[in-house]
Amino acid sequence: MKIITGISNAHSPNEIQAYVEAGVDEFFVGYIPKEWSDEYGWELSSNRRETASYQYREKEDMETVVDLIHQNGKKVYLTLNAHEYNIKQTKLLVKILQSVRDIEFDGFIISNLGLIIELQKQGFEQEINISIGGGSNNIETLNFFKSNFDNIGRFILPRKLTIEEIETIAAYARENNIRLEAFGMAAYCVFNDEYCFTWHGSTNKCFCQSPMYEFRETRPLLFTENWKQELGSQDVGAYYLRQAQLQAEISTMRAEYQKQHPKKQVSGHEMSILHVLASLNKCGLCAFQKFKDWGIEAVKLPLRGQNHKGNLAIVDLARRTINEKNATPQFCQNLMGSPNFCSGQSCYYNYPYPK
Amino acid sequence: MKNKFDLHIYLSRIEHLLNLKETLTIIAKPAPEFFELMDNNLQVNQTSLVALKKFMDTHYGVNFEDYIEGIYFGQETCENLIPSTKHLQEAVEFCKRNEYQFTFVTPYVGPKGMERLRKHLDYLNQEVKDAEVVVNDYGVLHLLDTEFSNLTPIIGRLLNKMKRDPRFSMSGFDISNIEIKNLKRVEENQKEAIKASSFELPVYQDFLKEKGVERISVDTLSQTVDAKTLKKWGFPVDLYWPWTYITSSRSCAIAAHTQPGKDSHPTSEPCKFQCRKYEFTFRSDKRMLPTVFRGNAVWMSTRSLSEDYFGQGFGRLVFEPYIPV
Numbered sequence: 031m032k033i034i035t036g037i038s039n040a041h042s043p044n045e046i047q048a049y050v051e052a053g054v055d056e057f058f059v060g061y062i063p064k065e066w067s068d069e070y071g072w073e074l075s076s077n078r079r080e081t082a083s084y085q086y087r088e089k090e091d092m093e094t095v096v097d098l099i100h101q102n103g104k105k106v107y108l109t110l111n112a113h114e115y116n117i118k119q120t121k122l123l124v125k126i127l128q129s130v131r132d133i134e135f136d137g138f139i140i141s142n143l144g145l146i147i148e149l150q151k152q153g154f155e156q157e158i159n160i161s162i163g164g165g166s167n168n169i170e171t172l173n174f175f176k177s178n179f180d181n182i183g184r185f186i187l188p189r190k191l192t193i194e195e196i197e198t199i200a201a202y203a204r205e206n207n208i209r210l211e212a213f214g215m216a217a218y219c220v221f222n223d224e225y226c227f228t229w230h231g232s233t234n235k236c237f238c239q240s241p242m243y244e245f246r247e248t249r250p251l252l253f254t255e256n257w258k259q260e261l262g263s264q265d266v267g268a269y270y271l272r273q274a275q276l277q278a279e280i281s282t283m284r285a286e287y288q289k290q291h292p293k294k295q296v297s298g299h300e301m302s303i304l305h306v307l308a309s310l311n312k313c314g315l316c317a318f319q320k321f322k323d324w325g326i327e328a329v330k331l332p333l334r335g336q337n338h339k340g341n342l343a344i345v346d347l348a349r350r351t352i353n354e355k356n357a358t359p360q361f362c363q364n365l366m367g368s369p370n371f372c373s374g375q376s377c378y379y380n381y382p383y384p385k
Numbered sequence: 386m387k388n389k390f391d392l393h394i395y396l397s398r399i400e401h402l403l404n405l406k407e408t409l410t411i412i413a414k415p416a417p418e419f420f421e422l423m424d425n426n427l428q429v430n431q432t433s434l435v436a437l438k439k440f441m442d443t444h445y446g447v448n449f450e451d452y453i454e455g456i457y458f459g460q461e462t463c464e465n466l467i468p469s470t471k472h473l474q475e476a477v478e479f480c481k482r483n484e485y486q487f488t489f490v491t492p493y494v495g496p497k498g499m500e501r502l503r504k505h506l507d508y509l510n511q512e513v514k515d516a517e518v519v520v521n522d523y524g525v526l527h528l529l530d531t532e533f534s535n536l537t538p539i540i541g542r543l544l545n546k547m548k549r550d551p552r553f554s555m556s557g558f559d560i561s562n563i564e565i566k567n568l569k570r571v572e573e574n575q576k577e578a579i580k581a582s583s584f585e586l587p588v589y590q591d592f593l594k595e596k597g598v599e600r601i602s603v604d605t606l607s608q609t610v611d612a613k614t615l616k617k618w619g620f621p622v623d624l625y626w627p628w629t630y631i632t633s634s635r636s637c638a639i640a641a642h643t644q645p646g647k648d649s650h651p652t653s654e655p656c657k658f659q660c661r662k663y664e665f666t667f668r669s670d671k672r673m674l675p676t677v678f679r680g681n682a683v684w685m686s687t688r689s690l691s692e693d694y695f696g697q698g699f700g701r702l703v704f705e706p707y708i709p710v
Binding site: 143145192242252255273 | 398407415416418419422423424427493494495496498499523526527528531543547548549550553558559561566567568571574577582583585586588617630632633635636644646651653654661662665666667668683
C-alpha cells in the first residue's frame, strides 16, 4: 500500500527528499499562479486549499519539484478539486493547465464533473483521481465515473464511510480492477467535504471551526405533528417546563457519562514519545491492515501546512504500519505510545470495529 | 407578470403529505409567548406560507393551494430517513388521487442506502412510469441511466455546489490580501463567480442531457442567482425555498450529542431519530439569516429572499413547508 501526501512551496527540496526517504510514494500539489490569484484571490482557490502557503506559485518551482520526485521514482498529482468553477474560471484554469502542459504530472485530482468533461474535450489525457469531492460513497458512483470516462485512476473514499462500508466497496473494487485510496491520518472534518458548501478557510475561518458552530446550543423540539391544532390549547408554562426537562435530560446524561468516562488527555510523558499527538486530530492507523488486506492502493496523509518534522514522524508511523506483516490494532497503538490518545476519542474510522 | 413558475410542494414526512391541507394552513398569529417557543421550522412554515399566498394572490391572481402541480417526496441528506416502501406507496397513491405529478427525492448514500433506493426506484420504474427522481448522488444518476430508464432524473441542489454560508448571508466575507495586487478586482470577480456554477459549461449540459436529465436545481442563495445566469444553465431550473441547504455529514452530530459517550454517530449505526426531538441553534456576532442544525444537516431560512427570486425565470418553485428532515 502506498502513501500519498501533499506538499507546497513551503517545502524545500531537502524536505521532499526526506519525505521520500521516510516512505512517501506519491505527492500531490496545488498550483495557483498570479494569473489565478490576481483574478479570484485565495477564497476561490482552484483547489480545496484556500491559502497561499499550501500552493506552488511559480511554474519553475513546481517543475523542479516534479522532476525531483520523478528522479526518485515517485509520482506527483496536481489537485484541481474545487467544488465549483464558472465558465470564466474553467477557461482560465484550462489556460493555466496548457501553460504547464510540459510538466509531466502523473495525473490530476478532480471533484467537479463539469471540469472532467471540459478537460476531456480539451484533449487532456492525464489520469484523473476522483477527489473526495466526487462523492464516491457507493459502488454505483465508481461505476458512473468508470463507465463515462476512460482515464479514471483512483477513487479517494470520503472520510465518513465506516470500515464496513469501505469493506463492501473495496470487495467490489478488487473484483473489477477499480483502484481506491483512503484517508489515513490527520485532517478529519466534521462534515462531508463533497456536500459542504460553506466558505473554507483563508481569512474566513472554516464554518466548522467558527465560534458560531463551536458554541451551538441544543434545543428540544416541543411541538408534535399536530402543532397547529395544539398550539394554545396548553398553558404556556407547560411548554417551558417540557423544554427545561428535555434540556436537563441531555445535560444530565452527558455530564453523568463524562463523570464515569472522563475525556482522556494526552499526557506530557506520552507527548515526549510522540510529539505530534497534539496536532493529530484523528488517526486511522488501526485500519491500515484491513486496507492492505482489501487491496486499497494508497492511504492519504493530508499534511500540507503542518510542521515538517512532525509530518515525517506521521509518515514514519504510517510506513512502519504498512510494512508490518500483521499490523494489529495493538501493534498500531504501541507505535503511537499513548493509551490516552488511543482511548477511542481520536479514531478516524469507527474503531473498535463491529465483528 | 412574466416568468411564471410552477408550484411543487416538497415534503420529507408522510404525515405532512397525507395532511397536506393542514401542512399548508395559515393559523391565527399565536400570542408572543407561544411564538417564542416555536422553533424556526414552525415559524418559517407560517411566515413562508403568508409570503407565498400573498405573492400568488397579487401576481398570479390565484389561490396557491389550487395552483399546486406536483409533490416532491423523500430525503436529501440522510439515508436513515429514506421513506419506507409503505410510505412511498402511500405518497404515490396520494398523488394519483389528487392528480399531482410525483417526484421522488433521493439523498446521497452509502452501499446500504443504495440498496434501499434501488428497491424504491424499481417500484417507481414499474408503477409510476412518468415519475421524476431528484438525484443528489452520481451513483443514483448511474442507476437511473442504466437500470431505470422510465424515470426522469433531475439534478438535485446538492449537486449544485455553489458557495453559501450563513455567516456571510447578510454580511460580507473577508478577502485575503496576501500577494494580491488589485483587491477590488478580486472582490468583483469573487462576487460574480459565486453567483455562477459549472452548469454554464455547454459540454456539461450536453453530458447531462445524454443521461436523460431534464431539470437542474438551485437553492435560494443569499448572493442571488438572477435570470441571466439561469438562462446560461441550459435547463429548466427548480428553485428550493424557503430552506437552503448549507452542509451535512454522514456522521450525525445530533444523534451523537443526544446519546451517552458519543462524539460521532455514523449513518450506518442504528438510529433513534433524535432529529425529531432536538436541534442545534446558532448565534453569531455577524448579522445572518436564521440557521438551524436539523438532522445531519445545517439549514438556513431564506424566506425573506422571496422578492429577490420570485419572477427571476426559474421554471418551478419547490416549496418546503418544513425543513425536509
